[in-house]
Amino acid sequence: MTDKVKGFSVYDSEDSPQRLKFYQTGTLTVGNRLLDAKLRTVQATKERANAITSGHRACQGCGEALGARYAVDAAMLACDGKLVATNATGCLEVFTTPYPETAWQLPWIHSLFGNTPAVATGMAAALKAKGQTDIRVLAQGGDGGTADIGFGCLSGMFERNDDVLYICYNNQAYMNTGVQRSSQTPGAARTATTMPVGPEPGNVFGTGKYLPAIAMAHEIPYVATASIHHLHDLEAKVHKAMSMRGARYIEILVTCPLGWGSAPADTIKVARLAVETGLWPLIEAEHGELTGSHQLERPRPVEDYLKLQRRFAHVFKPGNEWELDNLQALADRNIRRYGLK
Amino acid sequence: MLQQIEGSYAVAEAVAMCMPEVVAAYPITPQTHIVEHIGELVKAGKVGSCEYINVDSEFSAMSACIGSSVMGARTYTATASQGLLFMMEAVYNASGLGLPIVMTLGNRSIGAPINIWNDHTDALAARDSGWIQLFVETNQQAVDVHIQAFKLAEAISLPVMVCMDGFVLTHAYERIDMPDKSQVESFLPPFVPKQKLDPDQPVSIGAMVGPEAFTEVRYLAHHKQLEALEIIDDIGEEFAELFGRSSGGLVSCFDCGDADTIVIAAGSVVGTIKSVIKDMRDEGHSIGVVSIRSMRPFPRFKLAKVLQKAKRVIVFEKAFSVGVGGVLALDVQWALHNYSLPLYSVIGGLGGRSITRASLRKLFDKGLRDQLPQTHFLDLDIDAVNRELARERSGDRSGPAAENIVRDLGVVSAAKTS
Incomplete structure (x- = not known):
C-alpha cells in the first residue's frame, strides 16, 4: 500500500490543515472505536483511501455520498488501491466534479448515462488482455442509470460474467x-x-422492478443489498465481492433528503427504518441462490419509515389508507420472501 | 501475397495483423463476416491475448470500446447502418474523449423502410461526430486503409471510421495483395496512449466542462482534424513506400488533370464511374473523377486545387439530407466558394439500387451539355411518387406509403392481381 494511493499521510502530519476525522463520532456507530481493530470500518483506519475526498457538492445529508465513500474505500482496501472506476451520469458524477475539480482520488471515467456497465466490460477486457488482472474494475450508477437506461448493458455485463463489481446507489428516483x-x-x-x-x-402500485432479484436471475457470483445505516455490513459485502471474480452486484439504498423530503439529520435513521420495516431487505446471494439475509427481530410498522418523508405525506391523509396498507403488504411480502424473520 | 478473398475476410485478416487488444462487436448485416472472422482468429489464439467481447448491442459495443481504449488497449469494432445509429451517443463520446478506436462501417442504408443494402446514409449521419471518416473504393484499399487507420488514430488520439460499401465490397471476392504481418509490424508502432486510467497516476476523465472552456475543447477537436489533413497524406505516402502500392491519401484523381468536367464521388461507385469515363475519354470527352477518400476531415483546399481548372462539377453521392439535397455537394460547394463553377448534385444508389454504366453515361452526357438540374435523383421514378401523393390527397386512409409504392411499381407479384 503506497502513500500515494492511500493519500492519508497528509492527514497525519502535524501541520496539516485537515486532521483525520472519524466520521462515526457522534453517531450510533461511535462504538467503532471500542471495537477490535479488525472489526472497525475502513473509514476509522489509517488505511482509508479517501477515494472520494471532501469538498464535493453533495447535498447536506446525502446518503449516496456516504454510501459511495464507504463502498469505494472498502474496495480500495480490498485490492491494495489497484482500482479503476467508471461512473454513470447522475448525482454522484455531478457532485464529485466538474473540471477542474474532482473528488476522485482514484482513476475514474464518466462516459454516458446508460453505458456504464459496458464501459466497465471494456475496461476489464483490456486489463485481461494486458495481463493486469491485479487491477480491479468498479462501476457505479444510480437507480435510473442502472435499472432503466443502463439496464440492457447491465444485463449483458452480468450474462457474460465480466469481471466487474457494479454498485448501484439507489435513491429511488432521478x-x-x-x-x-x-x-x-x-x-x-x-x-x-x-x-x-x-x-x-403518487407512484402507482404494481409497477417497478427489484433489480437485486433480476441480478440473481443472471446467476452471477455475488449479489447483495446494503444500507448506509449499517456500514460494517456494507463494507463486509464490498470486501466479499472484491474477493470474488466475475460479475458482482451490490445495491445500496441511499437516502435522498432532497427527493424524499426527509431532514438531512435523519438520513441514517431513514435508512435504518427502511431496513427495519422490511421495505429494504438486506440480502446476499451467490450464483442465484440466497445465502443470507439480515434478520429483523421485531419488524417496525412501515408508518415509522414513511412519516419521516414528505414524499409519502399523502398516504396519511383520510381516504388513502389503502396506500399505507399496500406498502405494509410489500414489507410483509419482503419479510416472507427473503426470510427476514 | 496475392489472394482471391472476400472483402470482409480480408479486412478481418488485416485488422488482426494490427494486433488489437480488445474487439467488441454486435452483429449487423453486412458487417457480420468481418467480426465473425476476427472472432475466429482471436479464439484460435492468432491475435495474441486479444479479448473478443460478444456484446449485447452496438451501444454496448462502442461503450466497451471506450472502456477498453481508456485503459490503453488498442481497440476495434465494426458496425453498419442502424447499428451506427444505435451506438451514436457513444460514437460522439468516444471522439469527445479523444480515444483512438478504429471502426469499420459496412455502409448500409437507414430505415424506415428497413433496407439492408448499400448506400452512405449511415456514414453521413455520423459526419459531425468528430470521427475521422475514410472511404475506400476497393477491397485492396479497405485492407490497406485499416492498417493506416490504426496508425492515424493513435498518432492524433482520435477515432477513425473506415467506410466500405456493404455487400458491394464486404461480400465481394477480389484479388487482394495481402500484406505481410512483419510489414504491418514495422509500419504500425505500439500504441502509446495519450491518456489512460492508471492506479499509479490517477486522473478523472470525462467530467463536465462548462461554457467557460467548452468552445476551446471542441475547437481542439476541430484543429486536430485539420492537422489530420496532412497526416493522412503523410501516412498514405509512408504506406506506399513500405508496401509498394498507393492506397491512402485524402483524395485520388483519375483523368482529372485537364478535365473540363469533374465528377466527385466516394466509395466503390468510383470504380463504375472510372469505367464510364474511360469510354468517354476514348471518345474524346474531357472528363475525370475525383474520389473523396477522407470525408472527415474534408479536404477542402486540396479539392479546390484539383477543381480550379474545371468548367463544371458533378457531385455524385449515395445519401442526401432530406429537405436539402446532397450532403457531399454542399461540402464541395464550400470548397469551391472562390470559383464560380456550375455544380450539379446527383443522388443515386439509395438502398442498394444498381448504379449502371448506362445510367451514368446518360447522366454525364447531360452534364457535359449543362442540361442537369441543380439536384438530380438518378433513375428516380417520379411518376410512382406522384401517384402515391395522389392517393394520400384522396382523403381516404391511404395506408403505409412504402407498401403502396412497392405495389404500384409492380415488384410484388400479388399486387398485379389486386
Whole structure:
C-alpha cells in the first residue's frame, strides 16, 4: 500500500490543515472505536483511501455520498488501491466534479448515462488482455442509470460474467434531473412525475422492478443489498465481492433528503427504518441462490419509515389508507420472501 | 501475397495483423463476416491475448470500446447502418474523449423502410461526430486503409471510421495483395496512449466542462482534424513506400488533370464511374473523377486545387439530407466558394439500387451539355411518387406509403392481381 494511493499521510502530519476525522463520532456507530481493530470500518483506519475526498457538492445529508465513500474505500482496501472506476451520469458524477475539480482520488471515467456497465466490460477486457488482472474494475450508477437506461448493458455485463463489481446507489428516483420517477421508485411515492393527485396519488402500485432479484436471475457470483445505516455490513459485502471474480452486484439504498423530503439529520435513521420495516431487505446471494439475509427481530410498522418523508405525506391523509396498507403488504411480502424473520 | 478473398475476410485478416487488444462487436448485416472472422482468429489464439467481447448491442459495443481504449488497449469494432445509429451517443463520446478506436462501417442504408443494402446514409449521419471518416473504393484499399487507420488514430488520439460499401465490397471476392504481418509490424508502432486510467497516476476523465472552456475543447477537436489533413497524406505516402502500392491519401484523381468536367464521388461507385469515363475519354470527352477518400476531415483546399481548372462539377453521392439535397455537394460547394463553377448534385444508389454504366453515361452526357438540374435523383421514378401523393390527397386512409409504392411499381407479384 503506497502513500500515494492511500493519500492519508497528509492527514497525519502535524501541520496539516485537515486532521483525520472519524466520521462515526457522534453517531450510533461511535462504538467503532471500542471495537477490535479488525472489526472497525475502513473509514476509522489509517488505511482509508479517501477515494472520494471532501469538498464535493453533495447535498447536506446525502446518503449516496456516504454510501459511495464507504463502498469505494472498502474496495480500495480490498485490492491494495489497484482500482479503476467508471461512473454513470447522475448525482454522484455531478457532485464529485466538474473540471477542474474532482473528488476522485482514484482513476475514474464518466462516459454516458446508460453505458456504464459496458464501459466497465471494456475496461476489464483490456486489463485481461494486458495481463493486469491485479487491477480491479468498479462501476457505479444510480437507480435510473442502472435499472432503466443502463439496464440492457447491465444485463449483458452480468450474462457474460465480466469481471466487474457494479454498485448501484439507489435513491429511488432521478434525483439529479429534479426527482422524476424511475423504475425503482416505490409505490405511492411522490415524484415530479408522479404527483400526489387523482385517485392513485403518487407512484402507482404494481409497477417497478427489484433489480437485486433480476441480478440473481443472471446467476452471477455475488449479489447483495446494503444500507448506509449499517456500514460494517456494507463494507463486509464490498470486501466479499472484491474477493470474488466475475460479475458482482451490490445495491445500496441511499437516502435522498432532497427527493424524499426527509431532514438531512435523519438520513441514517431513514435508512435504518427502511431496513427495519422490511421495505429494504438486506440480502446476499451467490450464483442465484440466497445465502443470507439480515434478520429483523421485531419488524417496525412501515408508518415509522414513511412519516419521516414528505414524499409519502399523502398516504396519511383520510381516504388513502389503502396506500399505507399496500406498502405494509410489500414489507410483509419482503419479510416472507427473503426470510427476514 | 496475392489472394482471391472476400472483402470482409480480408479486412478481418488485416485488422488482426494490427494486433488489437480488445474487439467488441454486435452483429449487423453486412458487417457480420468481418467480426465473425476476427472472432475466429482471436479464439484460435492468432491475435495474441486479444479479448473478443460478444456484446449485447452496438451501444454496448462502442461503450466497451471506450472502456477498453481508456485503459490503453488498442481497440476495434465494426458496425453498419442502424447499428451506427444505435451506438451514436457513444460514437460522439468516444471522439469527445479523444480515444483512438478504429471502426469499420459496412455502409448500409437507414430505415424506415428497413433496407439492408448499400448506400452512405449511415456514414453521413455520423459526419459531425468528430470521427475521422475514410472511404475506400476497393477491397485492396479497405485492407490497406485499416492498417493506416490504426496508425492515424493513435498518432492524433482520435477515432477513425473506415467506410466500405456493404455487400458491394464486404461480400465481394477480389484479388487482394495481402500484406505481410512483419510489414504491418514495422509500419504500425505500439500504441502509446495519450491518456489512460492508471492506479499509479490517477486522473478523472470525462467530467463536465462548462461554457467557460467548452468552445476551446471542441475547437481542439476541430484543429486536430485539420492537422489530420496532412497526416493522412503523410501516412498514405509512408504506406506506399513500405508496401509498394498507393492506397491512402485524402483524395485520388483519375483523368482529372485537364478535365473540363469533374465528377466527385466516394466509395466503390468510383470504380463504375472510372469505367464510364474511360469510354468517354476514348471518345474524346474531357472528363475525370475525383474520389473523396477522407470525408472527415474534408479536404477542402486540396479539392479546390484539383477543381480550379474545371468548367463544371458533378457531385455524385449515395445519401442526401432530406429537405436539402446532397450532403457531399454542399461540402464541395464550400470548397469551391472562390470559383464560380456550375455544380450539379446527383443522388443515386439509395438502398442498394444498381448504379449502371448506362445510367451514368446518360447522366454525364447531360452534364457535359449543362442540361442537369441543380439536384438530380438518378433513375428516380417520379411518376410512382406522384401517384402515391395522389392517393394520400384522396382523403381516404391511404395506408403505409412504402407498401403502396412497392405495389404500384409492380415488384410484388400479388399486387398485379389486386
